[in-house]
Each structure stands twice: as structure tokens, then as C-alpha cells.
Amino acid sequence: MNRLVTGLLCVLMASCSPQKKETMSSSDTITNQLQVYSLENKNGLKMTVTNLGGRIISLWVPDKKGELADVVLGYDSVKQYINGNPFFGAMIGRFGNRIAKGKFKLDDKEYTLAINNGANALHGGPGGFHNVYWKAQRDSVAPNMITLSYVSSDGEEGYPGELTTTVVYSLNDNNELGIEYTATTNKSTVVNLTHHSFFNLAGEGNGDILNHELIINADAYLPVDEGLIPTGELKKVSATAFDFLNAHTIGERIDGKEVQLQIGVGYDHNWVLNKKPGEYEVAAIVKEPVSGRIMEVWTTEPGLQFYSGNFLDGKDVGKGNKPYPFRSAFCLEAQHFPDSPNHSNFPTTRLNPGETYRQKTVYAFSVVGE
Numbered sequence: 001m002n003r004l005v006t007g008l009l010c011v012l013m014a015s016c017s018p019q020k021k022e023t024m025s026s027s028d029t030i031t032n033q034l035q036v037y038s039l040e041n042k043n044g045l046k047m048t049v050t051n052l053g054g055r056i057i058s059l060w061v062p063d064k065k066g067e068l069a070d071v072v073l074g075y076d077s078v079k080q081y082i083n084g085n086p087f088f089g090a091m092i093g094r095f096g097n098r099i100a101k102g103k104f105k106l107d108d109k110e111y112t113l114a115i116n117n118g119a120n121a122l123h124g125g126p127g128g129f130h131n132v133y134w135k136a137q138r139d140s141v142a143p144n145m146i147t148l149s150y151v152s153s154d155g156e157e158g159y160p161g162e163l164t165t166t167v168v169y170s171l172n173d174n175n176e177l178g179i180e181y182t183a184t185t186n187k188s189t190v191v192n193l194t195h196h197s198f199f200n201l202a203g204e205g206n207g208d209i210l211n212h213e214l215i216i217n218a219d220a221y222l223p224v225d226e227g228l229i230p231t232g233e234l235k236k237v238s239a240t241a242f243d244f245l246n247a248h249t250i251g252e253r254i255d256g257k258e259v260q261l262q263i264g265v266g267y268d269h270n271w272v273l274n275k276k277p278g279e280y281e282v283a284a285i286v287k288e289p290v291s292g293r294i295m296e297v298w299t300t301e302p303g304l305q306f307y308s309g310n311f312l313d314g315k316d317v318g319k320g321n322k323p324y325p326f327r328s329a330f331c332l333e334a335q336h337f338p339d340s341p342n343h344s345n346f347p348t349t350r351l352n353p354g355e356t357y358r359q360k361t362v363y364a365f366s367v368v369g370e
């Protein structure tokens with residue numbers, strides 16, 4: 001049992017109150033409420049997932065020498081996950097990213113959401129999908145697949161409708177981490193699901209990510225106001241620091257004088273992908289030159305939020321007692337656009353009864369020269 005799983009077990013046995021026991025088929029079950037699952041492919045790439053927030057808590061990826069490193073930020077204990085950064089590795093819903101002032105209208109009715117980011121709602125609110133226990137199941141026929149499900153009650157965090165969500169994590173022998181989402185509702189609502197791992201392809205806790213080389217397949221991005229809410233403009237990336245159509249290191253232009261960089265303290269923006277919504281295409285490619293690790297992001301979503309770890313400040317002490325300082329990780333979150341319910345020109349996030357929300361996002365890993 002690895003260090004993280006052992007740490008989770010120790011803390012749970014010491015401090016977590018018992019809950020109703022769920023019947024689990026996996027031998028990885030840790031305690032009555034919280035489970036940790038391990039997946040590994042034939043190439044040695046391995047990951048662990050917990051039903052606490054649907055979090056990926058470790059992801060071990062080989063470098064160009066075949067040596068493994070954990071490339072996602074996280075903690076060694078449950079207490080740290082509860083008290084630390086709320087989004088490390090987490091499943092995000094009901095609505096990923098921000099909604100201005102926590103308000104939106106649907107069929108002429110205004111809904112008020114939980115506020116947890118200045119004046120705005122962020123990532124589904126404080127009681128969002130990142131902070132709930134999902135029902136988890138491992139298929140004995142497909143051991144490298146974990147199915148998570150959660151029923152969000154009507155009115156939870158202010159959102160209308162009872163929303164039933166299923167997320168399937170899979171790990172195949174092509175070194176692809178797949179995430180497939182479905183959701184249904186009994187009342188018209190808004191849905192924008194995403195995944196929030198913090199990546200450092202040199203290995204978590206191993207310096208900053210400024211030398212990572214990034215490509216984003218997008219001709220436009222969404223400028224934001226001081227609260228990081230989109231203004232509604234779809235701005236061309238040409239001749240700006242937001243042009244990643246060709247590879248640039250993350251640090252090359254991050255401290256420039258462009259107003260949008262100043263507002264975000266770096267990159268914390270949504271890119272408008274060069275694809276139609278629903279089409280499965282490559283969204284981004286990241287390469288870490290020293291390790292040779294490459295990560296591709298493929299998705300059916302119309303947008304990609306690129307966050308360069310600007311609000312990490314070293315106060316979060318992660319795995320192995322390592323602090324996570326400024327810009328020591330990045331996020332690439334496939335999603336619909338932030339604040340979409342308040343912008344009629346954005347792709348809709350509305351979900352009606354009888355419809356099924358679907359999303360597929362894949363993080364594909366390789367090394368230089370493959």
C-alpha cells in the first residue's frame with residue numbers, strides 16, 4: 001500500500017466518524033465512507049482515486065528514462081484534503097468556474113447560489129461536487145475503470161433540479177487517462193462539469209512550471225474583469241501573450257504588462273477552442289523538457305481553462321511535507337465557458353428533463369521521441 005493510501009487510512013481510523021457502510025466490490029476499500037482505488041496499466045503508469053470529491057490523489061507517469069514520478073499535487077492525509085486547497089485533483093460541479101455574483105436567470109426565474117469567491121460563485125460553491133462523497137464502483141471485468149455517481153438534490157448550493165451525475169475514470173494501455181461524464185435532471189438547470197488536477201510534469205513539488213512548453217488549439221480567449229468574470233468578448237489571441245497556437249513556455253510572457261495578465265496574476269482564463277461543441281479534438285499539448293514528459297488534452301468541450309498556479313503561495317504543504325509555492329503547478333480544465341448562464345452569446349450550459357449531458361476528456365501521456 002503506497003504512502004498516500006497509508007496516510008489516508010491512518011487519519012481515517014483516527015478521526016473520521018463512521019458512516020453508513022456501502023457495499024464495495026473492490027479490495028481497495030479503506031473505511032465505511034471513504035474508498036481509495038488504484039489503477040495501473042501494463043506500462044507502469046498508475047493512479048489512485050478517492051470517492052471524496054472524486055479526486056485523483058496520485059498519478060505516476062514515466063519519463064523518457066522510464067522513471068516514474070507523481071505529476072499531480074495533493075496531500076498525504078484526509079485532514080489535509082479537508083482543510084487545504086479544496087480543488088486538488090477534484091471533480092467540479094455543478095458548475096465549473098465562476099458565475100457572476102452567484103446569480104443567473106432560467107425561464108425568467110432568478111436563482112441565487114452560494115458565494116465562495118469574493119462576490120462570485122466558484123466551482124459549484126463550498127458544498128460543490130469536490131466536497132461530497134461519491135458512490136464508487138469498480139467493474140470486475142474492467143479493473144482499470146472506476147465509476148462514480150452522485151445525486152445532487154434540488155436546490156443544493158442554490159441550483160434547480162435534482163441532478164444525477166455519473167463520472168467514469170479509466171486508464172488504458174495507451175497511457176490515456178479518460179474521464180467521461182453524464183448527467184440528467186428532473187428540472188431545467190445549468191451544468192458545467194470539469195476536472196481540476198494541478199499538474200507538474202517534472203513531478204509534484206519539483207520546482208515551478210514556467211519551463212513547460214504549451215500549445216493551446218484556440219484562436220480566441222475570454223478576457224475577464226477584476227473578479228475574473230468574462231466580459232463577454234471573444235478576443236483574438238493574435239499578437240498577445242495568450243497566443244499558444246505555437247509552443248511557448250508558460251513563463252515566457254507570463255509577467256508581461258498586458259492588463260489581462262495583471263488581472264489574473266498570470267494566466268487564469270478560458271480559451272475558445274478551435275472546434276465545434278461536441279466534437280472530440282485535441283485542445284492542448286504540454287511538454288516538460290527535462291523529463292521529456294508530454295501531456296495532451298483531448299475533449300468534447302468548447303472551452304479550456306488554463307490556470308498557471310498563481311494563487312499557490314507555499315502555505316499548502318503537500319505530499320512528503322513539500323510546500324507548493326507560487327506557480328508550482330498548472331491546470332487545464334476542459335469545460336463550457338465561465339458565467340455562461342449570463343451570456344447569451346456563449347455555448348449554452350442549460351440541461352432540460354429528458355436530455356443527457358455528456359462530456360469526454362482525455363489526458364494522454366507520452367515522452368519525447370515516441
